[in-house]
Amino acid sequence: MLQLLYEFGHFDWNGPVGCGFPAAIQHGIARTAANLSDEFIDTNIDHLFSEMTGCPCYCLNDADAAGIAEMNFGAGTGESGVVLLVTIGTGLGTVFFTDGVLLPNSELGHVYMDNGKEGEHFASDTVRKAEELGWKSWGKRLNKYLSYMEALFWPDLIILGGGASKKFDKFSSLLTLKARVKPAQLLNQAGIVGAALYARSKHK
Template identity: 45%
Template sequence: MSSTHALGFGIDIGGSGIKGAPVDLHKGRLAADRVRIPTPQPSTPEAVAETVGQILDEFDWRDSFGCTFPAVVQHGVTRTAANVDRAWIDCDAAAVLRRVTGRDALLVNDADAAGVAEAEFGAAADHHHGLVLVVTLGTGIGSALVNHGKLVPNTEFGHLEIDGFDAESRAADSAREREDLDWEEWGGRLQRYFTHVENLVWPDLIVVGGGVSKKFEKWSPHVRTRTQLVPAGLLNEAGIIGAALLAHG
C-alpha cells in the first residue's frame, strides 16, 4: 500500500461542533491537527454539509471520506436526529453530502465509528477474536458492538428500558450532572445498566468512552461487572479515526 493510500479522512458531526482531519490508516491516528467549526444553527442537512465541505477544503481533500452522525444511519439515510435539526429524519444524508461537497461520503452512527476505532487501534485492539461492546457516556448513551472485528451497526443500547426508564435518562453522564450525583451514586446507576446489557449480549470486553472515560478511576470502583471494563484509548479522536477507517473499506 502506498503512502497516499495509507491516508483517509474523517469528519465527526456533533450538535455543537463539526471536526475533521486526515487519518493515518496504518497507525490509527490523526495525520494533522483537526479543524473544528461550530455546527451551524439551524443545523439543517444543507447547512451542515456546507460546513463539512469547508473542513475538506481546509485540507484540500478531494477524495471520498467518512462522516459520523448522532443518529441511526441505514445505508446513508439518517433515521433519527439527536441534538440536530429534525430535517435529518429519513434524509438521504449521504446523497446530500455528496451533492454539496462534491465527494463521496460514507455516513455512520457516531458511536459505531468510535467503536470501530477502539476495536482496531484503541482499548480493544487485542480482542479481534471476541465480542466487544463500546459504550459512550455523555449527553446520552451511545453503543457499538464489534464481533470478531466486524461492526454490528445501530445497536442503540442507550435506549434500553430498564426499571421502567429509558436507560440513558438515568445513567448517562448528563443524568449525573443534572441530578448532582456523586461518583458512588452514579456508579450504582451504571452497575444496573451494565448488568442488564451483559445479560443480553455477553460481551468479552466493555470499553467506556465519552468525557468520563478520563475519570475512570473515580467511578469504576463502584461498578462490578463480570466482563472486563476498561476506559477508551482514543478519546475525542475515535469518531474521526473510525469514520476514516470505514470509508476506506
C-alpha cells in the same frame, strides 16, 4: 453550507470523507434523530453531505465510528469474542463486535430499564451533570445499566468511551460485572479515526 464548502476548499481535499453521525444510519439514510432535528429522519445524509462538500461522504453512527477505532487501534485491539463499547456523553451510545465484526446501529441507550427510564436518561454524562451526581452515585447508576446489558448479551469485554471515561478511576470500583471492563484509549479522536477507516473501506 458556504462555511463548510470554504473549509473543504481551504484543505484542498477532494477524496473520501467519513462522518460519524448521531443517528442510526442504514445504507446512508438517517433513520433516527434522538438528539437532532426530526428533519434528518429518512434523509440520505451520504448524498446530502457529498453535495455540500463536493467530496464522496460515507456516514455511520457516531458510536460505531468510535468502536471501529477502538477495535483497530485502542482498547479492543486483538480482542475476540463479544465486545460491547458504551460511549458516555449526551446519551449512551452502544457498539457491538463479535470476533471483530461490527453489528451496526445497536442504539441500546434507548432500552427501557426496570425503573421505566431509558438507559441514557438514567446514566448518561448529561444526567450526571444535570442532577449534580457524585461519581459514586452516578457510578452505581452506570453499573445498573451495564449489568442490564450484561444480562442480555453477555459480552466478554466492555469498553467505556466518551467524556466520562477519562474519570474511569473515580467509578471503576463500583462496577460489579463479570465481563472485563476497560476505558477507551482514543478519547475524542476515536470518532474521527473510526469514520476515516469506514470511509476508506467503503470508497472504491
